[in-house]
Amino acid sequence: xxxxxxxxxxSTYRRGRLYDWLTTTDHKKxxxxxxxxxxxxxxxxxxxxLVVRTELAQPGLQFLRDEHVYNEMFTMHAxxxxxxxxxxxxxxxxxxxxxxxxxxPDMAFPRINALSLWxxxxxxxxxxxxxxxxxxxxAGWTSYPPLSLDGPLNSPGSGQDxxxxxxxxxxxxxxxxxxxxxxxxxxxxxPGMTLFRMPIMVWTVLVTSVLVLMAxxxxxxxxxxxxxxxxYGGHFFDPFGGGSAILYQNIFWFYSHPAVYVMILPxxxxxxxxxxxxxxKPLFGYKAFIFATAAIGALGFSVWAHHMFTTGxxxxxxxxxxxxxxxVPTGVKMFNWVFTMFRGQLTFSTPxxxxxxFLTMFLIGGINGAFSASVPVDFALHDTYWVVxxxxxxxxxxxxxxxxxxxxxxxxxxxxxxxxxxxxxLHFVIMFVGFNLTFFPMHQLGLEGMPRRIADYAGDAGxxxxxxxxxxxxxxxxxxxxxxxWNVFVSIRNGKIAGDDxxxxxxxxxxxxxxxxxxxxxxxxxxxSERPVFDARHGRAGH
Amino acid sequence: MSxxxxxxxxxxxxxxxxxxxxxxxxxxxxxxxxxxSSLYPPNAATAEAHDVRxxxxxxxxFALAIxxxxxxxxxxxxxxxxxxPSDTALPAQTxxxxxxxxxxxxxxxxxxxxxxxxxxxxxxxxxxxxxxxxIRIHAIAGQFQWQFEYLDxxxxxxxxxLAPLYDVATGEGGMAVPAGETVQVTLDSPDVIHxxxxxxxxxxxxxxxxxxxxxEFTVDASEAGQVFRGQCAELCGTGHRRMLFSVIALSxxxxxxxxxxxxxxxxxxxxxxPSGTTLNVVAEGVKYDIAQLEVPADAPFAIAxxxxxxxxxxxxxxxxxxxxxVVANQEVVNGGTSAxxxxxxxxxxxxxxxxxxxxxMTGTLTVK
Numbered sequence: 001x002x003x004x005x006x007x008x009x010x011s012t013y014r015r016g017r018l019y020d021w022l023t024t025t026d027h028k029k030x031x032x033x034x035x036x037x038x039x040x041x042x043x044x045x046x047x048x049x050l051v052v053r054t055e056l057a058q059p060g061l062q063f064l065r066d067e068h069v070y071n072e073m074f075t076m077h078a079x080x081x082x083x084x085x086x087x088x089x090x091x092x093x094x095x096x097x098x099x100x101x102x103x104x105p106d107m108a109f110p111r112i113n114a115l116s117l118w119x120x121x122x123x124x125x126x127x128x129x130x131x132x133x134x135x136x137x138x139a140g141w142t143s144y145p146p147l148s149l150d151g152p153l154n155s156p157g158s159g160q161d162x163x164x165x166x167x168x169x170x171x172x173x174x175x176x177x178x179x180x181x182x183x184x185x186x187x188x189x190x191p192g193m194t195l196f197r198m199p200i201m202v203w204t205v206l207v208t209s210v211l212v213l214m215a216x217x218x219x220x221x222x223x224x225x226x227x228x229x230x231x232y233g234g235h236f237f238d239p240f241g242g243g244s245a246i247l248y249q250n251i252f253w254f255y256s257h258p259a260v261y262v263m264i265l266p267x268x269x270x271x272x273x274x275x276x277x278x279x280x281k282p283l284f285g286y287k288a289f290i291f292a293t294a295a296i297g298a299l300g301f302s303v304w305a306h307h308m309f310t311t312g313x314x315x316x317x318x319x320x321x322x323x324x325x326x327x328v329p330t331g332v333k334m335f336n337w338v339f340t341m342f343r344g345q346l347t348f349s350t351p352x353x354x355x356x357x358f359l360t361m362f363l364i365g366g367i368n369g370a371f372s373a374s375v376p377v378d379f380a381l382h383d384t385y386w387v388v389x390x391x392x393x394x395x396x397x398x399x400x401x402x403x404x405x406x407x408x409x410x411x412x413x414x415x416x417x418x419x420x421x422x423x424x425x426l427h428f429v430i431m432f433v434g435f436n437l438t439f440f441p442m443h444q445l446g447l448e449g450m451p452r453r454i455a456d457y458a459g460d461a462g463x464x465x466x467x468x469x470x471x472x473x474x475x476x477x478x479x480x481x482x483x484x485x486w487n488v489f490v491s492i493r494n495g496k497i498a499g500d501d502x503x504x505x506x507x508x509x510x511x512x513x514x515x516x517x518x519x520x521x522x523x524x525x526x527x528x529s530e531r532p533v534f535d536a537r538h539g540r541a542g543h
Numbered sequence: 544m545s546x547x548x549x550x551x552x553x554x555x556x557x558x559x560x561x562x563x564x565x566x567x568x569x570x571x572x573x574x575x576x577x578x579x580s581s582l583y584p585p586n587a588a589t590a591e592a593h594d595v596r597x598x599x600x601x602x603x604x605f606a607l608a609i610x611x612x613x614x615x616x617x618x619x620x621x622x623x624x625x626x627x628p629s630d631t632a633l634p635a636q637t638x639x640x641x642x643x644x645x646x647x648x649x650x651x652x653x654x655x656x657x658x659x660x661x662x663x664x665x666x667x668x669x670x671x672x673x674x675x676x677x678i679r680i681h682a683i684a685g686q687f688q689w690q691f692e693y694l695d696x697x698x699x700x701x702x703x704x705l706a707p708l709y710d711v712a713t714g715e716g717g718m719a720v721p722a723g724e725t726v727q728v729t730l731d732s733p734d735v736i737h738x739x740x741x742x743x744x745x746x747x748x749x750x751x752x753x754x755x756x757x758x759e760f761t762v763d764a765s766e767a768g769q770v771f772r773g774q775c776a777e778l779c780g781t782g783h784r785r786m787l788f789s790v791i792a793l794s795x796x797x798x799x800x801x802x803x804x805x806x807x808x809x810x811x812x813x814x815x816x817p818s819g820t821t822l823n824v825v826a827e828g829v830k831y832d833i834a835q836l837e838v839p840a841d842a843p844f845a846i847a848x849x850x851x852x853x854x855x856x857x858x859x860x861x862x863x864x865x866x867x868x869v870v871a872n873q874e875v876v877n878g879g880t881s882a883x884x885x886x887x888x889x890x891x892x893x894x895x896x897x898x899x900x901x902x903x904m905t906g907t908l909t910v911k
Contacts, residue, residue: 146734354689
């Protein structure tokens with residue numbers, strides 16, 4: 001029987017490019033938009049950091065109008081960097097790469113995925129809008145009551161309320177995203193992709209999603225109670241109305257400490273993909289690494305009160321012990337990474353250089369954290385610039401270096417073109433130097449007694465030189481972003497064509513085209529290990 | 544097959560080894576030359592701080608050793624195992640080694656358990672609070688001023704120091720303590736969370752509204768005559784950075800003199816109001832009840848000032864001229880009390896009266 005084409009042929013419904021991106025449910029486009037949105041907020045948060053550093057370059061209030069504006073600046077800097085940059089940036093990388101890595105055509109719930117994405121710019125805009133509606137939140141990103149309650153010397157105005165609403169929106173986005181990741185990872189893996197053949201990146205997103213799912217509703221409850229206290233006369237956290245100021249800290253940190261692992265585990269996942277590929281060796285101790293990740297996730301829920309050692313309301317030995325113990329699985333990871341490179345054949349492409357930056361700097365962030373696990377030492381260091389140094393060695397030296405390693409690594413997959421290696425290395429060198437100039441002196445400032453969150457310091461306290469150094473470093477970091485932006489701008493159109501597998505990758509995303517088609521894969525290689533593409537390339541030689 | 548990694552040409556190993564040696568030499572040089580001293584806390588000034596410093600030194604020694612070992616491993620791996628054009632075949636595909644995994648789990652566990660135990664022991668020593676301390680001070684941290692109540696053995700207040708900062712010129716202000724004697728401090732806040740922090744005590748404790756925290760310290764007898772910088776360490780609002788205080792270590796004899804003077808001052812009858820203009824100003828809810836004041840030029844005047852805010856929240860009424868120069872500086876008045884401020888004659892003009900603690904409390908003073 002003859003077949004004949006329908007006339008007229010069913011026309012494909014053509015959407016405008018912008019309309020297509022705005023309405024897409026494709027996890028890759030959503031992932032890229034997550035990344036772009038997060039990067040925009042990274043720039044905004046960075047500018048706020050420069051404002052803070054400029055004010056602190058010299059003693060005296062010379063750059064900002066008054067202390068209140070200063071308090072707004074560091075509050076918004078931290079809030080934006082944590083909630084609208086690092087967490088969503090890593091969620092975005094996960095969104096792009098997890099379905100590809102497990103050989104799935106998309107996330108399990110594509111429309112919910114789009115919802116998770118679009119809540120983020122909305123939340124970010126709400127947060128930023130408080131700049132134009134009478135002032136932002138100014139009680140620190142932790143927003144401890146009673147300071148964050150309503151009152152003439154506390155936090156009057158709508159800024160704090162917008163902050164609460166924005167964080168609840170971001171939290172809801174995170175919860176939806178984590179459910180999506182969990183269902184995708186458990187139900188949509190390609191045949192042969194057993195749990196213990198999943199790439200480490202997928203494992204870290206899995207553990208992260210469990211943390212988000214268990215912890216985020218808890219902070220949401222704290223935020224709702226804070227909102228009620230502020231607006232409807234609740235007294236949950238008002239010590240003069242039968243409430244407890246410390247209760248908020250317990251609930252807040254029950255989320256916000258696991259949130260640190262939400263911000264570092266996927267970055268560790270990126271590093272664990274990059275190091276083996278550029279060393280031409282498998283990850284040393286694959287299973288040990290997974291157990292360490294799970295251990296960090298589990299222990300992460302029992303260390304929250306180490307942020308509260310000086311409150312006088314904490315059972316100190318328990319939280320001290322658990323905080324010390326969490327160093328063990330972290331150390332296991334560090335040794336596994338180093339031994340992955342050991343006796344390998346290293347190619348110093350930009351992703352590997354950022355990964356090495358991660359190793360060297362995150363090590364410091366781990367070590368200086370152990371000081372605070374020792375309660376008496378923490379009594380000296382808590383709420384000083386030492387802590388500011390610590391969080392930045394973890395979240396910048398760790399997370400941000402990991403994020404850039406991931407962006408340089410997967411950019412060719414996302415856009416089909418290579419980023420320029422020279423500009424990438426220039427970016428790294430300036431950022432690495434700037435980072436250490438900014439944050440290393442903060443150890444010394446903290447030891448000498450400079451508290452966090454002060455708009456000014458005495459000129460005779462001996463803190464002038466170190467502060468100036470940190471400010472110079474801050475501007476170097478800002479400078480380092482310029483070659484990156486220029487690199488993306490140029491390479492996205494004129495970069496070298498990447499091909500399917502420019503790095504000789506291990507995992508399934510390198511088995512499809514760059515960029516992948518909307519449905520991801522025409523065919524999959526056999527999955528017999530955690531490195532299916534490596535196996536297909538090298539056959540028996542690889543074992 | 545290719546050459547095994549062990550038989551690689553030597554230059555990479557030499558370079559890597561050299562860099563590792565340079566790293567170790569640099570770290571050693573930093574500490575031998577004294578540059579490393581900035582990575583230690585300031586000189587401890589109390590018995591408890593010496594204990595904490597001893598602990599810090601141990602933690603720091605472990606930290607430095609781990610830093611050097613791991614960074615050296617990273618540097619060695621990075622520089623030694625660079626891929627060469629001749630590296631066409633794969634390196635040995637080592638998937639792991641259970642023995643080394645156990646080793647680098649057990650050794651760090653042992654280290655952190657050791658650090659935990661010595662930290663706990665130190666904690667127990669520095670946290671002891673006796674029933675009969677030599678000196679009792681009740682420190683109240685309100686937005687944005689410290690005040691120190693001196694208590695007798697029964698816990699009754701004998702005097703209040705409302706000026707938290709030591710003034711070198713007048714020798715007044717600050718929290719004086721006798722060196723060599725045990726001082727017990729109880730902390731209370733009438734508003735938000737603050738923190739009592741003296742860097743040279745290597746100690747801080749939060750001042751939490753709704754709960755009274757307590758701690759003890761003994762300043763070294765050798766520190767008598769020293770003034771220690773103290774500061775609020777927990778963000779408490781716009782005036783956070785101005786919540787400074789001084790701890791003055793005195794010899795026990797000097798301390799007794801100091802306290803007696805404070806008691807005398809506290810019990811002194813307030814100066815009578817001068818004849819002439821007397822205004823009434825009330826502060827409540829961190830606001831003055833009046834925004835405009837008017838007094839005659841070139842004549843002394845007085846303000847009967849009542850602070851109706853809660854105890855711990857202090858206010859005053861200072862005056863600055865149109866250039867911003869402070870022309871009258873009064874002592875603060877605690878919440879729930881009142882004072883009579885007497886002002887020197889002012890030439891005609893427009894001035895601003897303001898609270899030195901709360902930047903939002905201002906008004907206009909017209910002198911004509």
